Amino acid sequence: MFSEAPLYLFVAPIYGALGLVVTAVFGCCRGLRREPTFHLATLAVTAGATVVAVATASAEFQYLANVHVGTQFFLFLTAGLFYVPPLVFMGLHYWSVILEKLLSPGNHEKAPPTTETRRQQITKVRDYLRRLSQDPTNAALRERLGNVYLRMGYLDSAVYEYRKTAEWLDRGYGHSKILYKMSYVLAHKKGDVAKAVPILRRLERLYPRSYFASYARRILNRYDAERAARKSKRAEELTGPSDSEPNGSGL
Numbered sequence: 001m002f003s004e005a006p007l008y009l010f011v012a013p014i015y016g017a018l019g020l021v022v023t024a025v026f027g028c029c030r031g032l033r034r035e036p037t038f039h040l041a042t043l044a045v046t047a048g049a050t051v052v053a054v055a056t057a058s059a060e061f062q063y064l065a066n067v068h069v070g071t072q073f074f075l076f077l078t079a080g081l082f083y084v085p086p087l088v089f090m091g092l093h094y095w096s097v098i099l100e101k102l103l104s105p106g107n108h109e110k111a112p113p114t115t116e117t118r119r120q121q122i123t124k125v126r127d128y129l130r131r132l133s134q135d136p137t138n139a140a141l142r143e144r145l146g147n148v149y150l151r152m153g154y155l156d157s158a159v160y161e162y163r164k165t166a167e168w169l170d171r172g173y174g175h176s177k178i179l180y181k182m183s184y185v186l187a188h189k190k191g192d193v194a195k196a197v198p199i200l201r202r203l204e205r206l207y208p209r210s211y212f213a214s215y216a217r218r219i220l221n222r223y224d225a226e227r228a229a230r231k232s233k234r235a236e237e238l239t240g241p242s243d244s245e246p247n248g249s250g251l
Contacts, residue, residue, distance in 0.1 A: 015053045016079030022046065026086040035214065039090050046083050053079070116151070124148050139168040143178060150181075155189050171206065179203040180212040183219070193223050 022042055128145040132138060146161030162182045169175040179199055186196035200216040207213050 011053055012079050015049055018045070018049050019079060019081075019083040022083065023085045026089060036211070042086055042090070046087070050080070050083075118152075121148055121152050125152075137168050139165045139174070142168070146181070150185060150189075155185055159185050173210075176203060176207040176210050176212050179206075180215065183216065187219055193219065197223060 022045060026042075125145065125148055128141055128148070132141055132145070135141070142161050142165040146158045146165065149155075149158035149161060159182055162178050162185070166175060166178045166182070169178060179202060183196040183199040183203065186199070187193045197220065200220050203210075204213045204216040204220065
């Protein structure tokens with residue numbers, strides 16, 4: 001009986017079940033659905049399953065009666081609907097990222113020349129400071145000044161300008177990028193992760209779905225793990241060795 005059944009009756013339910021699993025993972029795993037790697041895996045699974053389903057349908061098309069063709073079409077259409085929610089989610093997610101990149105202020109600085117000299121950097125600093133004295137709320141100008149300070153090695157000045165930039169920027173991609181720059185300079189350039197922690201937590205709280213939040217979570221997890229290890233080590237030093245350990249007396 002089952003050997004006479006068309007192949008699509010087996011392929012379509014499997015195709016739909018796989019789509020249901022992908023949608024369920026997107027719905028249940030909030031942290032996972034924000035990861036670009038998972039997005040790529042979802043697209044690969046969706047594309048691969050769809051190719052197999054279409055190939056199966058095409059191979060049987062010429063051998064099926066009209067009633068089977070209609071049933072086959074509606075079965076695969078219904079199964080394909082299970083893939084729609086994650087695809088819509090990813091489309092909206094990346095569309096919002098593109099809009100934020102295009103519309104956020106402070107995000108249109110040209111890359112500095114590779115042969116930028118110290119004299120050119122100093123000239124830029126003077127020019128930016130002069131223009132900021134006339135317009136101190138110019139967030140894009142402050143960010144550029146911070147970038148020059150960073151290239152010159154004036155890390156504290158760069159962090160200060162980034163902090164002032166964040167005060168004048170509305171929430172969006174530009175704001176999240178500035179928070180990331182501040183935390184990166186503090187944590188990686190200065191090696192002061194403790195001072196970067198409040199900024200990292202703010203970045204994670206305000207932009208939980210951004211790429212910068214993934215960076216913040218990674219640094220915070222490492223920082224918390226190291227701090228817990230230090231506390232454990234201090235506790236062991238204060239309490240001394242356990243009474244159950246051998247004391248070397250042989251008794």
